[in-house]
Amino acid sequence: MGVQGNQKWRELLGKIIKDPHEKQRIANALGVSIITLSRWVSGESTPRTHNLRLLLKALPDHRKAFLDILPHDELSQAVDEKIEDEDTAQEIPSVFYARVLNAHCNLPRILHFSSICDVILQQALKQLDPNREGMEITVVQCMYPSPNGKIHSLRESLGRGTPPWNRELEQRTLFLGAESLSGYVVSSGRPLAIPSRMEGLNLFPVQWVEWEESAMAYPIMMADQIAGCLLVSSTQPGYFLSLARQKLVQQYAELLLVAFEPDNFYDLRSIDLGRMPPYEKQRSHLGSFRQRVADTMIRHRVDVVQAERMIWQQLEDELLQLQMLQDTK
Structure with missing residues (x-):
C-alpha cells in the first residue's frame, strides 16, 4: 500500500497543478516554489509533514481524496498531528x-x-x-x-x-x-x-x-x-x-x-426579533449615523451617549420597516 499509495497521491497532485494559476496559488499557500511542487509530483523529493499539513489546508475540496489514498501513510500522520495539536489547546490559559x-x-x-x-x-x-x-x-x-x-x-x-x-x-x-x-x-x-x-x-x-x-x-x-x-x-x-x-x-x-x-x-x-435587510441595503441608512448623532445632540441638547442611543433606535425602526415592506412584495 505504501509505494502504490505514494504514487497515487502524487498523481492526484499532478492533475490539480496542471492549472498554472492553481499551481501558483498552492505554492504561495505552502511557501514553496512551483519547481518544488513539480518535484513532489515526479517523486524527486518528498514533502515534510509540515508541508503536507499545509497542502491539506490549501486543498480542502481534495482533502478526503488524499486521505483515502493514504490512510496510514505520512498524510494521515499530518492530520493526526493536527488533531493532537487541537486537543492540547482545549482550555483558556x-x-x-x-x-x-x-x-x-x-x-x-x-x-x-x-x-x-x-x-x-x-x-x-x-x-x-x-x-x-x-x-x-x-x-x-x-x-x-x-x-x-x-x-x-x-x-x-x-x-x-x-x-x-x-x-x-x-x-x-x-x-x-x-x-x-x-x-x-x-x-x-x-x-x-x-x-x-x-x-x-x-x-x-x-x-x-x-x-x-x-x-x-x-x-x-x-x-x-x-x-x-x-x-x-x-x-x-x-x-x-x-x-x-x-x-x-x-x-x-x-x-x-x-x-x-x-x-x-x-x-x-x-426576545422577539424581526427580520433585517442584507448589509448592502443597510449601508445607505448606516452611513449617516455620525451626522445624525451630531444633529441630535444639538437639537435635543443631549450628550453623545444619549444621542447615539436615539439614533440606533431610529435606524432599527427604519430597517425593520424596510424589510417588512420588502417581505410584503
Whole structure:
C-alpha cells in the first residue's frame, strides 16, 4: 500500500497543478516554489509533514481524496498531528483569566466594555486560529428594548479577524435579526455550529458573507438573561466540527460576561426579533449615523451617549420597516 499509495497521491497532485494559476496559488499557500511542487509530483523529493499539513489546508475540496489514498501513510500522520495539536489547546490559559479579572477591576467605566472585549477577542483569535487560516470573531449585542419591552434586533458591536478579513478592533454598524445565525442563537438561548455553507443554506436562517465557509455562535447568558452572542466565522469548511473548538468558543463567550453591565441583560422571553435587510441595503441608512448623532445632540441638547442611543433606535425602526415592506412584495 505504501509505494502504490505514494504514487497515487502524487498523481492526484499532478492533475490539480496542471492549472498554472492553481499551481501558483498552492505554492504561495505552502511557501514553496512551483519547481518544488513539480518535484513532489515526479517523486524527486518528498514533502515534510509540515508541508503536507499545509497542502491539506490549501486543498480542502481534495482533502478526503488524499486521505483515502493514504490512510496510514505520512498524510494521515499530518492530520493526526493536527488533531493532537487541537486537543492540547482545549482550555483558556489560567493566566489569561487573571489578566481579564485585573482589567475588569481596574479599567475606567468608559473603557470597560471595549477594552475587555479587545483583550478577549485577541486571545480567542490567537487560540482558535493559530495558523491564521482565516477567521472573524464578533461580539453581537441585543438592541435596546422597544416601548413594549421586546428586543426586536441585534447589533454587531466589536470584532477582530485574520486575513482575508484582517479586521482590527472596530465599531460595527450592522443590524441582525431572525434571518441570521446570531438571531437564531439569541432567540433560542442555545449555541449552534454550522459545518458548511451548503448545510447552512438548507437548514438554518443564515446569511453568509464573502469568504465565510463555516460558523458558530454561542449565547452570552447569565441564568435566563441574555445580552447577545459570540459569533465566530471561518474560511475553512468543517472548522467547528471539532469538539475542542466548540468548547473554546463556549469558554470565551462565558468569559465575555464580565464586559457587560447588568442592564445589558434581558429576559430570554423578551426576545422577539424581526427580520433585517442584507448589509448592502443597510449601508445607505448606516452611513449617516455620525451626522445624525451630531444633529441630535444639538437639537435635543443631549450628550453623545444619549444621542447615539436615539439614533440606533431610529435606524432599527427604519430597517425593520424596510424589510417588512420588502417581505410584503
